[in-house]
Amino acid sequence: MTTKERQIKFVAEVRRCDPIIYRVCKLYGCRMDESVEDLYQEIVCSLWESYDTFHGDSSFSTWVYSVARNTAVSYYRRHQLRQPKVTLVDFDHASSDWADTSDSLVTELYKMLDRLNADDRALVGLYLDGFSSKDMAEYTHLSETAVRTRLSRIKVRLKKMNDILKRKGEI
């Protein structure tokens, strides 16, 4: 298969996985649309670079999701210092662009995630994806204890956010 043919095949397969890549970008990436697009491009490039290593041991979509998530975590690590920290003080001013889901719980989740900083959002993302504390520690370069402690603190903050949002009638 020539490079051009491989590229065409790759593009068609990646395009099928486009929504999930985009969703990963939204979760792990940044708040700004242009940053989401940057991350999307970085993920596509990573996929293309490691396309040769895909031997069909898992489904293509699983492999895409795995590469996308790894790239997104690396991306967030690189950019975390540039991320604006959103605290409860900023709460009223934070905007949400996650309203493209029909599930109310997911909408709620997005609204809360939107108010977390990139570090915390990535950690919650890993938790939501079903990773164990050990795996999360590996991804975030923290100890397992630190991961558990941090996740616990995030859950406390999320609880407070949740209460405020409920009081305001936003959820």
Add this chain to the structure above:
Amino acid sequence: MKDEELDLAPYRRAWQDEMERQWQVPPRHSEEDILAILEQHEERRVFHKRRQLLWVGGIAASLLALVTVVWIVWFRSEQPVAMSSMEAQLHSTVRSQSVEISVSQPLAKVSEATPRSVRHYDRSVSALASLDYADVLAPFNDAWSPKTFEIESIVFDSIEKEVVLSLQKVNARVGHEGRQALDEHLAADSLSPYGKDCMSLLKEKDELYVSDGFYRNIYLNLYGGICRSRGQGSSAVGLTVISVLDEKSLFQFYSQYGVQAIFSQPEICQLSYAKGVAYCPRCFVLQSDLGLSAEVPTMNYAIFFDIAAGYHIDAFHFGLKYQYMFSRTVGCNGFFLSVGYHL
């Protein structure tokens, strides 16, 4: 009281369901979009690879040039003339009989002559070749033997070095003052008759003032180095043509025309023109210039300032310079190593 945590379990299930659902959403990017991303990625990859190669090449070339300069300037210039035992014996013979030909004093300084000083005055050697030195060999007629050639060489070499040492004294002062010094030196009895002949001949030919490459009119200077361009690290190479306007005084004024390419922005080259001044204490040159640079193809302009130190070996010039460019857009400053050749 322990703060209450949000139970994320229901959110986690909803999230995972949502992920499943997202597979059904139509793609936001077209095939053309993805192909464009890959194309850009390939361009970036090639660009970074080329830039890496240029950096590595630039650093390697700079190191090589630096090592060469250090070797030539420091190591070789410090090496005294090596003499074989036979040469030493012949020198001794010359020295023992030299009183008759009045070259004993300069010969005593032969060991001080270094390859550097000999090379500096290589043109005076060619002038010496035209002299008739048969009389010098007369005292050695008794020893005229299969060793004739070596003796001849040594004697000739001795006279050459005498002249070299004398030239060093004279050339400590150049220009009009140097000419006066030369006249004084010729009038004094410190030189052998043959040394005087050589000096007179050199004076007639004005060789004293063109014996060093720096005094020649034009030289090409190729330089390369590391600079910061528009806030990013970069490497650059350039070529300048330097024409010396005043070649007879202690300070040389010159014009410089150049072109420089900056590798972090391969589309850009800079054309420059500068006027400069150099101080030349015979071998180690300090120079600085002020010039204008135009960026092609955007035609932005910049003013730049260079300060440089260099060393001359025969027709070659080795230098290190610092350049600072004042410009809103071009902005480049850094260190460059250069090799020049006198035409």
